[in-house]
Amino acid sequence: MKPEIKIATRQSFGEALKKLGDENENIVVLDADLSSATKTEIFAKAYPERFFDMGIAEQDMIGTAAGLATCGKIPFASSFAAFATGRVYDQIRASICYPNLNVKICGTHAGITVGEDGATHQMLEDISLMRGLPNMTVLCPSDDISTKWAVEEASKINGPVYIRLARAATPVIYEENKIFTFGKAVQFGDGTDATVFATGVEVAEALKAQEILKGYNIDIRVVDMLSIKPIDKDIIERCAMGTDRLISIEDHSIIGGLGSAIAEVLTERYPAKLKRMGMQDTFGQSGKAVDLMNFYKLNAEAIVKELKN
Amino acid sequence: MEVNESLLKELSKKAINIRRNIIEMVYMASSGHPGGALSIVDILTILYFYEMKVDLSNSKDENRDRFVLSKGHASPALYATLAEKGFIKKEELRKFRSINSLLQGHPDMKKIPGVDMTTGSLGQGLSAANGMALAGKLDQKSYRVYCMLGDGEIEEGQIWEAAMSASHYKLDNLCVIVDNNNLQIDGEISKVMSPYPIDKKFEAFGFEVLRNRWS
Known part of the structure; x- marks a missing residue:
């Protein structure tokens, strides 16, 4: 981990899109008046045609993307996660997932780490909504490198993909040459005291906690669940067998999100107790991302506190 | 193709066959929307047997004209038309809305050759048609896209988002048809939630509007 470099995954997304555009002329990008924030402007500048x-009209954006996909285009439709998923849930369901069209939906500004904009813009239910849809793949990368991988990987999947991205700059975790495998999580360390399953911005927090806990003689492993659907069932089962405690942490509601997805696997494969950290069935509020993560117990300190008990 | 007496006679015959099949399908299924299907038969007949370039032997031809039945509940009309055209076997019509049939309650593009877009949740088809028209422009293809809306359906806000986009992106390869039968489930559209004046609204959104009143 190189905590000295911080990049927001939305920035990585914008750069990766442009690179995809260089390589494949079927890549088209749609945005709903937020291109400077979602960073699709990088693609827009390179390939304006x-x-x-689509203006402030997300429903139309999703439907248009579906139509483009029926003609062989690979549309990436982007907005803030709240408007790219919740606002257009039925459009995604009926016009994209049911006909299994090749549309990639990219929700930036997911979670409370949006910060100052407050609850209307802090999407906490998008993983829940998207993973419940048949045909949908859900990726939640944790840093710059894994985001670039996710964008490229999404373009290779012939079907709908949701990519969950963050506003806040977070540490770069992976080396440039890291090789990811679709549907597989990434494990850091092999401590047996606990497993922390984390996703998105929480992976860096879990890794920070892992370092701090070493000072208390608590050796944990961290698992980056960058693929929410399909989920890596084997690693969940293996960690349940091999560690004393299980925690999940996500910048998302604990209902329907990563914690729920892991609980589903545990129930079927290896019943074990799981502590679900995340938003506890509540909306967020305005504030600095760092303060909100502290208030809602979504930072490294909260993980440390939980595991010291 | 010139419009003459014998062509009109032939088209009328097809329209009668299509109507007969719609009634039979909805009767056999004891379910479906016969009214909204019957009201678009003449339009579909003209589209599929006069206007549109579609090829039975190559239903996925990338140069074909596209049709989006945004008012997807009128599926019996589309299925009966596609059967008349040869895309669907006539026997299949009797399985409409029954288990393991290709003919779902609302059109499924993955199941039926000749169906260009899956529809059913009202208000979404025009956006998809716009996407097809945009792709045609990008690829410099000459195909046209036809989209059929219900007059009740245009109460959905997304229709007007899409109308704005069609005009903004100058989609002159797009033809939108509003089936103005004046009925929706809860009654006359003018009483439930009036979208009138429909022509002036589309004109205001930048469309060239042709009015075709029932005689």
Whole structure:
């Protein structure tokens, strides 16, 4: 981990999209008046003829992306996670997932780490909504490198993909040459005192906690669940067998999100207790991302506190 | 193709066959929306037997004209038309809305050759048609996209988002048809939630509007 470099995954997403555009002329990008925030502007500047600003009309954006996909295009439709999923849930369900169309939905500004904009913009239910849809793949990368991988991987999947991205700059975790495998999580360390399953911005927090806990003689492993659907069932079962305690942590509601997905696997494969850290069935509020993570117990300190008990 | 007496006679015959099949399908299924299906038969007949370029032997031809039945509940009309055209076997029509049939309650593009877009949740088809028209422009293809809306359906806000986009992106390869039968489930559209004046609204959104009143 190189905590000195911090990049927001939305920035990595914008750069990766442009690179995809260089390689494949079927890549088209749609945005709903947020291209400077979602970073699709990087693609828009390079390929203006393949970029469609749909205005503040997300439902139409999703439907248009579906139509483009029926003609062989690979549309990436992007907005803040709240408007790219919740606002257009039925459009995604009926016009994309049911016909299994090749549309990639990219929700930036997911979770409370959106910060100052407050609860309306802090999407805490998108994983829940998207993973419940048949045909949908859900990826939640944790840093710059894994985001670039996720964007490229999404373009290779012939079907709908949701990529969950964050506003806040977070540490770069992986080396440039890291090789990821679709549907597989990434394990850090092999401590047996506990497993912390984390996703998105929480992976860096879990890794920080792992370091701090060493000082208390508590040796944990951290698992980056960058693929929420399909989920890596084997690693969940293995960690349940091999560690004393299990924790999940996500910048998302504990209902329907990563914690729920892991609990489903545990129930079927290896029943074990799981502590679900995340938003506890509540909306967020305005504030600095760092303060909110502290208030809602979504930071390294909260994990440390939980595991010291 | 010139419009003459014998062509009109032939088209009328097809329209009668389509109507007969719609009634039979909905009767056999004891379920479905016969009204909204019957009201678009003449339009579908003209589209599929006069206007549109579609090829039975190559239903996925990338140069074909596209049709989006945004008012997806009128599926019996589309299925009967596609059967008349040869895309669907006539025997299949009797399985409409029954288990393991290709003919779902609302059109499924993955199951039926000749169906260009899956629809059913109202208000979404025009956006998809716009996407097809945009792709045609990007690829410099000459195909046209036809989209059929219900007059009740245009109460959905997404229709007007899409109308704005069609105009903004100058989609002159798009033809939108509003089936103005004046009925929706709860009654006359003018009483439930009036979208009138429909022509002026589309004109205001930048469309060239042709009015075709029932005689």
